[in-house]
Each structure stands twice: as C-alpha cells, then as structure tokens.
Amino acid sequence: MDDGPTAGPPLATGARTATATAGGGGGASPLDGRGVTRRRPGGRSLKDVLYSQKLAPYFFIAPFVITLLAFWAVPLVRTFVMSTQEVLFGESAFVGTDNYERLWRDRIFWQALFNSARYMVLTLVLLIPIPLVLAVLLNSKIGSARVKAVFKASLFVPALTSVVVAGIIFRLMFAETGTGLVNQALALFGADPVRWLRTDTGGLVALLALAMWRYTGVNILYFLAGLQSIPDEYYEAASIDGANKVQQFFRITLPNLKPTMVYVTTISIYGGLAMFLESFMLYAGNNSPNNQGLTVVGYLYRRGIEENDLGYASAVGVVLLVVIMAINLTYLRLTGTFSKEGQR
Amino acid sequence: MSAPASPTPIPVATPEAVAGGRRQDPRRPGRTRHPLPRGLFAAVQTSFLVLIGLLVLVPLAAIFLGTFQDGGQIIRNGLSLDLDFSVLSLDNYVLLFTDSGPYFRWFANSVVLTAVQVVLTLLVSSFVAYGFAMYEFRGKNAWFISVLLLMTVPFEIMMLPLFVLVNDVGLADSYGVIVVPFLAASVTIFFFRQYFLGIPRELLEAGRVDGVTEFGIFFRIVLPIARPALAAMAILNGMVIWNNFLWPLLVLRSSEKFTLPIGLNTLLTPYGNNYELLIIGSFFSLLPVLVLFLLFQRFFVAGMTAGALKG
Numbered sequence: 001m002d003d004g005p006t007a008g009p010p011l012a013t014g015a016r017t018a019t020a021t022a023g024g025g026g027g028a029s030p031l032d033g034r035g036v037t038r039r040r041p042g043g044r045s046l047k048d049v050l051y052s053q054k055l056a057p058y059f060f061i062a063p064f065v066i067t068l069l070a071f072w073a074v075p076l077v078r079t080f081v082m083s084t085q086e087v088l089f090g091e092s093a094f095v096g097t098d099n100y101e102r103l104w105r106d107r108i109f110w111q112a113l114f115n116s117a118r119y120m121v122l123t124l125v126l127l128i129p130i131p132l133v134l135a136v137l138l139n140s141k142i143g144s145a146r147v148k149a150v151f152k153a154s155l156f157v158p159a160l161t162s163v164v165v166a167g168i169i170f171r172l173m174f175a176e177t178g179t180g181l182v183n184q185a186l187a188l189f190g191a192d193p194v195r196w197l198r199t200d201t202g203g204l205v206a207l208l209a210l211a212m213w214r215y216t217g218v219n220i221l222y223f224l225a226g227l228q229s230i231p232d233e234y235y236e237a238a239s240i241d242g243a244n245k246v247q248q249f250f251r252i253t254l255p256n257l258k259p260t261m262v263y264v265t266t267i268s269i270y271g272g273l274a275m276f277l278e279s280f281m282l283y284a285g286n287n288s289p290n291n292q293g294l295t296v297v298g299y300l301y302r303r304g305i306e307e308n309d310l311g312y313a314s315a316v317g318v319v320l321l322v323v324i325m326a327i328n329l330t331y332l333r334l335t336g337t338f339s340k341e342g343q344r
Numbered sequence: 345m346s347a348p349a350s351p352t353p354i355p356v357a358t359p360e361a362v363a364g365g366r367r368q369d370p371r372r373p374g375r376t377r378h379p380l381p382r383g384l385f386a387a388v389q390t391s392f393l394v395l396i397g398l399l400v401l402v403p404l405a406a407i408f409l410g411t412f413q414d415g416g417q418i419i420r421n422g423l424s425l426d427l428d429f430s431v432l433s434l435d436n437y438v439l440l441f442t443d444s445g446p447y448f449r450w451f452a453n454s455v456v457l458t459a460v461q462v463v464l465t466l467l468v469s470s471f472v473a474y475g476f477a478m479y480e481f482r483g484k485n486a487w488f489i490s491v492l493l494l495m496t497v498p499f500e501i502m503m504l505p506l507f508v509l510v511n512d513v514g515l516a517d518s519y520g521v522i523v524v525p526f527l528a529a530s531v532t533i534f535f536f537r538q539y540f541l542g543i544p545r546e547l548l549e550a551g552r553v554d555g556v557t558e559f560g561i562f563f564r565i566v567l568p569i570a571r572p573a574l575a576a577m578a579i580l581n582g583m584v585i586w587n588n589f590l591w592p593l594l595v596l597r598s599s600e601k602f603t604l605p606i607g608l609n610t611l612l613t614p615y616g617n618n619y620e621l622l623i624i625g626s627f628f629s630l631l632p633v634l635v636l637f638l639l640f641q642r643f644f645v646a647g648m649t650a651g652a653l654k655g
Contacts, residue, residue, distance in 0.1 A: 053479065056558035060475025061487055063468050064528040068490060071525035072497070075505035082505065137393070143386045147393055153641060154397040157404065160633045162587030164605040165626045168612060169403045172410075175422020181406055184424055213403065221645055266496060274498035277589055284612050297500040304504045305594065317501040328496050 079321075082314035092311070099315035109316065111291055112299040113323075118204070119295070120272025123211050127268060128261075131216050135223035136253065152224075155217030166214055167281020171197070174206040174282075197283060200292040207293070210278055219264055226260030227253065262335045266328055273324050276301065296320045404630070411436050411627050415619030436624040445618075446599055447625055450607035455632070457603060458585045461523045465581050466574055468527040473536030474562050478548065488537075494530040500590070507594050517597040522588075532577050539573040540566065576646035579636065583644075586633060604629045 049055055083099055085092040103109050134155075138148050158166065173181040174196040183193040196202040234252050243251065254261075276297035280286055283293045286302055294302075296316065304313025406423040412432040440447065475481075476488055506525065515521045543566060551561040567574070589605045596602055602610070608629065611622040637644055 050557040050559065053558060054481075057475045057479035057481040057484070059559070060479070060562075061472050064472040064491065064533065065487070067525065067528040068494070071506065072494060072502060075502045075509065076497075078505035078508070079501060082508075134396075137389060140389075142382065143389045143393070147390050151393040151397040153637075155400050156644070157634070157637070158400060160583060160637055161404075161630055162589065162605050164587070164589055164608055165407075165629060166403075168608070168622065168626050169407050169423065172418060172423035173403060173406060177421050179424055179426070180422030181402070181424040183422075184426075213400065217400070270496055270498060274500050276500060281609075281612075297498070300500065300504065305507070310504060310508065313504055317504060321497065321501050324496065324498060 076321075079314045079317050082311050083318045085311045087310040088308070095311070099312050100319075102312065103315050103319065108291060108294070109296075109299060112294045112296050113319075115291075115293070116273050116275060116295045116297075119207065119211075119275055120269060122204075122208055123215075123272045124265065124268050126208060126212055127215050127219055128264060130212075131219035132223050132257075134216070135220045135227055136249065138220065139224060139227045152217070152220065155220060157217070158214045159218045161214070163214075163277040164281055166210060167278060170206060170210045170213070171282050171284060174202075174209075197293075198289055200290070203282070203288065203292050206282060207278060210282065222260055222264050223257065226257045230256045258335065262332070265331065269327055269331065270324055273320065273327075407623065407627050411624045413623075415621070415623050418623055419619045436620045439620055440624050440628065444621055444625070446602070446607065447621060449600060450602050450604045451629070453601065454586060454604040454629075457519060457522070458582055461526070461585050462578055462582045464523065465527050465529055465532060465585075466577055469529050469532035469577070470536045470567065470570065470574070471562065472528050473533045474540055474566060476533070477537045477540035477543075478545070491530045491533055495534070503591060503594060510595060516595055517601060518595070519601070521595050522592050529581070532581060535577055536570070536573060539570060543569065572643075572646070575640070575643045579640060579643045582636070583633060 082092070084094060084096060086095045086098070137143075138152065161169075175181075175183070176193065176195040176198060177183065178187065178193040180193075180196075182196065186192075186194065194202055196206050230253065234256070235248055238248050238252055274297055275295050279288070279293040279295055279298060286294070286298050286306065288294060297320070300313050300316040300320070303309045303316060402425070403423075406425055409425065409427065410418050410423050412434065413436075414431065415436070417431075476484065476491070510516055510521050547565060547569075548561050551565045556564065587605060588603070589609075592603050592606055593609070596606055599607070599610075604625075608622065608625055611618050611625065
C-alpha cells in the first residue's frame with residue numbers, strides 16, 4: 001500500500017526518469033516492454049504482454065467492451081428485433097411494423113407519453129431555477145457559514161432515502177383523509193381535505209413534491225460545484241466596472257455555469273422521461289385512477305412484465321429510446337458539448 | 345483558466361480589496377452593493393434557509409413519529425405530525441427485534457450485496473478508467489464516446505430483453521445477475537478517468553523503470569494514491585446500490601433472497617396485515633445510509649458532483 005509515496009518522490013521529475021531509462025542499467029524488462037512491437041507477434045511471451053504499453057490499454061478497457069456488448073448492445077438489438085415480432089409464450093413471429101402501428105393508435109400509450117413528458121417539463125421548470133437560486137444564496141459571502149452547512153446537509157438527506165421509502169412516506173402524507181399531513185396543513189388555511197391521489201392534478205402535485213423533496217438538494221450541490229469553479233476575479237472585475245448583482249448573475253454566473261447546466265439538464269431530461277418508480281410507489285403499484293400516474297416505462301412494464309406481451313413492450317422501449325436520444329443529442333449539439341468532447 | 349475580462353486584474357480576491365478599489369473610484373462614491381442593509385439581508389436569508397431546511401426534514405420526522413404508532417391506523421389515516429401521547433408506544437420496536445420475520449434477513453442481504461457490489465464496481469470501473477486516462481490506442485475516442493452515451497441510455501429499456509435473456513439461461517433469482525451487468529459503470533468510469541488524468545505520468549515512468557508491469561503500476565502505484573476518488577465513488581455507488589429496486593424486483597423470486605427495498609415493497613399491499621413492520625422497517629432502512637452520511641459528508645458531496653465537473 002505504501003508503494004505510491006515511496007516510489008513517487010525519487011523519480012518524480014521527467015529528467016531523472018529519462019536518464020534512468022537511457023542508462024537502462026537495472027533490469028532489461030522495461031525496455032523489453034517498449035521493444036515488443038518490433039518483434040514478430042508469434043514471439044510474445046506472457047512477460048512481454050504484461051509489460052507491453054501497446055497491449056495494456058486493450059486489457060484495461062476490456063471489461064467495459066464486454067459489458068457494452070453483452071449487456072447493452074445485445075439487449076438493444078434484441079429490443080429492436082422483438083419490436084418487429086409478436087412474442088407470446090416463447091414463440092415469436094415476424095409482424096413487421098405491426099406493433100408500431102398498434103402503438104400509434106393506442107390511446108393509453110399516448111397518455112403515458114404525455115404524462116412522462118409533462119413530468120419531465122415540470123421537473124425541469126422546478127428543479128433547475130429553484131436549486132440555482134438557492135445555490136447562489138449559499139455561495140454568497142453573506143450570512144452564517146454554519147447555517148449554510150447545516151442547510152446543505154439537511155437538503156441532501158432526502159437524496160439518501162430510497163424511492164421505495166420516500167414513496168411510502170409521501171403516499172401516507174398525501175392521504176385523502178383530513179388527518180393526513182398535507183390536508184392538515186391545508187386546513188390551517190381553511191381549505192377542505194383534497195383527495196390527492198384520486199385526481200389527476202392532485203396526483204401530479206404529490207409526484208412533483210416527491211421529486212422536489214428528493215432532488216433539490218442534489219441539484220444545489222451540482223450548481224454549487226459549478227459556482228465555486230468560477231474565479232472570484234471575474235466578480236471583482238465586474239464590480240469595479242459598475243455591474244450590479246443582477247447584471248453579474250446574468251453576465252458572469254450563468255454563462256460560466258454552462259457545463260453544469262448542460263449536465264443537470266441532460267440527466268433531468270433522461271430522468272424525467274424514464275420516471276417510473278416514483279409513480280409506482282406513490283400509487284402502491286402500476287395502476288392509478290384513469291392511468292393518471294402511468295408513465296412510458298410504467299406502460300413498458302405493464303405490457304412486458306405484467307401482460308407478457310414482449311413484442312409490443314419492446315416497441316414502447318424503442319420509442320422511448322428514440323425520444324430520449326433525439327432530445328438529448330439535439331440539446332448536446334445545440335450547446336456544443338460534442339465538439340468539445342471530440343477535441344480531447 | 346483564461347484571464348478575467350477586466351482591464352486591471354486583481355490578484356487577491358478579498359472583500360477588503362474590492363472595498364479599497366471602490367473607494368479609489370470617485371465617480372461612484374455612494375454606491376451600495378445591496379438594496380437592503382447587509383445585516384437585514386443576512387437575517388432574512390438565514391431565516392429563509394432555516395425554514396426550508398426544517399421543512400425538508402418534515403417527512404422524516406413524520407415517519408419517525410409513525411414508528412411509535414399503530415401501523416394500521418397510519419395506513420388508514422395517513423402520516424402526520426400529531427402527537428397523541430396516549431397512543432405512542434415502543435411496541436413496533438419490540439416487534440422489529442423479536443418478530444419481524446424475514447426483515448433482518450433482507451437487511452443482511454442488502455448489506456452484503458451492497459458491500460460486494462461496491463468493491464467490485466470500484467475495481468472494475470477504475471481499471472477501465474485507467475486505460476482511458478493513461479494510454480493512447482486505436483479506437484480510444486469511439487470507445488470513450490460510448491461510455492458517455494451509455495450515461496444517457498435508460499436501463500429501463502434494456503431491462504426487458506435482459507430479463508428474457510436471464511430467464512432463457514436459467515439465471516433468475518441469482519445475485520450474479522444483479523451485480524455483473526453493472527460492474528463497468530459509465531458514470532464511475534468517467535469520474536475515475538477525470539481523477540487519473542490529474543496524476544503525473546512521471547509516477548508511471550518511475551514504476552516502469554523499477555520493472556513493474558503495466559498492471560502492477562495500476563494496482564500498486566495508482567490505486568493507492570486514488571484513495572479520495574475511491575472513497576467518493578464508494579459512497580455514491582453504495583447509495584445507489586443500497587436503494588436499487590427495479591432490476592432486483594424482476595430478477596429475485598424467493599423471499600429469503602430479497603433485498604430491503606424489495607422486501608419492504610411486498611409489505612405494501614392492500615391486504616397486508618403487517619403495516620407496523622412496513623413503517624418501522626422503512627424507517628430503519630434509512631439509518632445505515634444516514635449514519636454513513638453524517639460520518640463521511642464531504643465524500644458524499646464529492647461523489648455526487650463528480651459528473652458535473654468540467655472535463
């Protein structure tokens with residue numbers, strides 16, 4: 001375990017390494033490693049392989065390549081294939097675009113897609129500006145540092161709860177009786193009890209409350225990390241040039257937060273469209289009144305797992321994948337993230 | 345970092361320096377930086393933060409109070425912060441420790457599975473990341489872009505064909521199926537790559553000169569100095585794996601193999617008669633992660649913000 005510190009310092013400079021290599025006194029093995037490519041492939045021993053800098057990277061990334069092929073590429077291809085088949089009781093028959101045509105006319109699918117899209121948009125609207133403002137407040141020099149630290153910790157705690165437990169808690173807090181916590185709070189303002197999970201809007205409010213509870217703190221942390229990477233000098237300079245706080249926010253903070261913003265938006269689009277568990281737990285299962293809580297993944301789960309109609313469910317999956325990839329790739333392209341990644 | 349967009353860069357960023365700079369500027373003598381006086385602004389801000397901070401803890405307080413109450417009542421009436429001292433009791437705690445059926449079996453399953461999967465994920469993912477960070481090789485860019493793309497492909501789409509595959513080869517109800525597909529985790533690979541890029545290459549050369557193999561360099565030189573990254577990723581992965589639900593729900597069949605989230609979910613049925621265990625079991629399942637969080641807060645933050653760092 002102590003190899004790092006002991007091996008590091010004596011040879012930490014490039015010059016010394018170079019002389020040591022050039023001298024080549026100690027063992028010939030490191031030089032063998034360099035020379036291995038000049039030999040015939042047939043002449044490689046195990047030792048050569050272990051020292052080869054040409055071969056090593058392929059061994060290092062092999063686990064990823066295997067994972068990618070076995071657990072992502074193969075299932076993905078299988079999804080595409082199954083989406084053109086009718087798969088029942090292990091028998092599959094090619095049906096062409098039948099599943100997609102059925103999907104196009106399937107009102108419940110459109111409802112699920114609408115529910116997912118609505119949830120995604122609303123979480124973007126709620127879970128980007130609010131955490132951003134809170135992060136800016138936390139990052140300002142005003143106020144007690146201790147209060148801020150406790151605030152950060154307290155807002156992060158919900159992210160530690162599993163969706164299962166959080167869903168159980170929120171389901172019970174949004175109980176439709178007058179004795180549920182949320183209805184009690186409403187009663188303080190003289191409102192009648194709301195039958196939360198029985199109405200479309202009520203269910204949506206509960207779902208968004210759950211999302212905000214779990215993810216506000218996380219997004220604050222993302223934005224704080226971004227804010228802290230902006231050099232103070234930018235603000236000093238702007239302040240000397242007479243920019244007020246609002247101008248500084250729009251001219252310095254926002255543009256410099258772009259990488260963070262891109263990241264948070266991308267994972268929010270993904271997470272919003274692929275949301276399933278929150279609804280599954282809130283409604284204690286995949287069924288909700290008039291399918292008001294049904295999402296695309298929920299529908300995929302219903303058709304594929306509950307009703308064992310794998311071909312149709314695969315078509316749902318393909319549509320979801322296409323939608324998510326299309327939105328994310330467009331967004332990443334618009335923000336220029338790809339060109340940056342390519343330069344590396 | 346590029347130079348700040350100002351004619352006169354200020355090297356030291358202290359409030360005094362700014363105030364000094366402002367005093368020297370005769371054109372804006374009376375300019376204040378805030379519409380409110382500083383003290384008032386700070387007071388408003390502090391009370392605002394305290395209020396929200398407390399509000400966020402309300403659901404946890406509610407379930408904590410619920411552990412002292414009758415489970416059936418809670419399911420009927422909902423959770424609230426009401427305190428009726430005549431009905432509070434420790435019965436549920438007695439139940440948990442004496443007659444909770446498979447609960448602690450699930451708990452132990454979750455602990456072991458999480459520990460094993462975290463260790464293996466860190467090893468495999470850092471191993472892969474090292475290849476991307478330290479070597480030039482053909483196809484590197486394409487492979488790395490596929491790491492990035494995997495971060496945006498929802499597992500929910502893969503789950504159906506994987507589920508079919510698992511059933512076909514008869515591997516359902518096994519832990520291996522839960523663990524193996526996720527050992528080379530793209531977010532974790534990405535984080536380790538960023539970390540390894542910051543390690544001086546001279547260290548590797550030193551190892552090579554000393555006759556260490558390429559893999560020895562990784563295991564004996566690089567991994568030991570990557571301890572902060574390992575800690576951050578252990579916590580991030582631990583959190584996700586401890587709460588893992590959907591895939592284990594599909595794969596696991598027998599109750600004695602259930603993990604905590606799966607087990608708890610089975611208690612949430614309309615015909616259940618074990619709601620006491622549901623409430624106290626849910627609360628109790630939060631404790632390990634909460635304790636770890638209180639002990640290792642800074643690593644949590646480092647792990648969570650890993651992906652958002654500039655590349």
